[in-house]
Amino acid sequence: MAQAQIGIIGGSGLYKMDALKDVEEVQIQTPFGAPSDALILGTLENTRVAFLARHGRNHTLLPSELPFRANIYAMKQLGVEYLISASAVGSLQAEAKPLDMVIPDQFIDRTKNRVSTFFGEGIVAHIAFGEPICKNLANILAEAIASLNLPEVSLHRGGTYVCMEGPAFSTKAESNLYRSWGATVIGMTNLPEAKLAREAEIAYATLALVTDYDCWHPEHDSVTVDMVIANLQRNAINAQKAIQETxxxxxxxxxxxxxxxxxxxxxxxxxxxxxxxxxxxxxLLLKKYL
Known part of the structure; x- marks a missing residue:
């Protein structure tokens, strides 16, 4: 099977990488079923990378329906050692504006229906997860973004990503609760990925792309679907530049x-x-420990 050292997971709005060359689609089966879509192998900056559209290229999978284990295991099967996960998020803080980029270093788990481990069925493992993001990979991602001087984009290094179940968004009471906890952004996907990537011994970092303010914001009701979609599209363009430089x-x-x-x-x-x-x-996970 073809190999790639770097993996990219694209979230809402980022369904492909335009700069990929020598592209091939790879259908992968894992012990945990099929991934969200075919993985796209291609060359980016003279490097083979593997790209996966998290929700499928036509956005057909709810966050709760995502085959998280298959997605991460497939990356491991391709030899991925570094995984950059782009994710659309809502902002919980005024300073994290729509179109900004956040590289969180912490997570809070508010999911209810996710399997976030490969283990069980007779093998028990407890990973250390106090620092859920690879600091070295996050630093490279942050430095890459800073070097691009993207217009309209402020970079926020560090912060907490609340991972909620969805698919409905928060109530105002929940949104204000998360703000009282000091959380920065809210999304529906990245924490199971981060846990599974750590179990798979893959360095993982989140590129959180702010589409709008969560419902705590007094002007939230003036946000329209058209505005959010426009921000998703602009975020996708900026994310591709950031990922390419990374x-x-x-x-x-x-x-x-x-x-x-x-x-x-x-x-x-x-x-x-x-x-x-x-x-x-x-x-695949155990071979060096057997």
């Missing part, structure tokens, strides 16, 4: 990441006595 920098100097050895002390089960079927299912 890939260029990653190619030149791929960083070390604690994520790359995340399972070293995480597996509690004696693997010599674990169920054979589960070891086979998770062979």
């Amino acid at each position: 890939v260029r920098r990653l190619r030149q100097n791929p960083p070390t990441s604690e994520a790359h050895t995340a399972l070293k002390y995480a597996i509690l089960t004696n693997l010599t006595q674990a169920p054979t079927a589960t070891k086979e299912k998770l062979a």
Whole structure:
């Protein structure tokens, strides 16, 4: 199977990477089923990358329907070591304006119906997740964005991403609660990805693209669907520039990441006595520890 060191997951509005060359579609099956869509392998900045449209290229999957495990496992099957996840978000703070970019370093989990681990069925693992984003990858992403001087875009380094279940947006009471917690943005997808990427020993960073203010904002009711769609489209253009520059920098100097050895002390089960079927299912994750 073709390989790629860098993976890109595109969220709402980002369904393809226009700058990809030598493109091929790869249909992948994993022990956890099929990913959201075919993975697109292509060359970006002289580097092979794998791109996946998180909700499918025609946006057919609700956040709660996403095959998170299949998506991350497929990236692992392709050899991905660094994963950049672009995600549309609502802002919980006045300073994070529509069209801004946020690189959060923390998450709060408000999901209810997500499976966020590869483990179980006879093998127990508990990853360390106090720092859920790879700091080195996030720094490269931030430096890449800063170097572009994108018009109308302010970059916010750090912050907390609230991951909600959806598909309905927050009530005002919830929105104000999250603000009282000091959270920065709200979305529906990135926390399961971050947990699974850590279990798969893939360095992960979120590029959160602000489309609008969440419903706490006094002017929120004046936001129209047309405005949000226009912001999604502009965000997608800016995200592609940011990702392309990040890939260029990653190619030149791929960083070390604690994520790359995340399972070293995480597996509690004696693997010599674990169920054979589960070891086979998770062979890609476990092979260096067997």
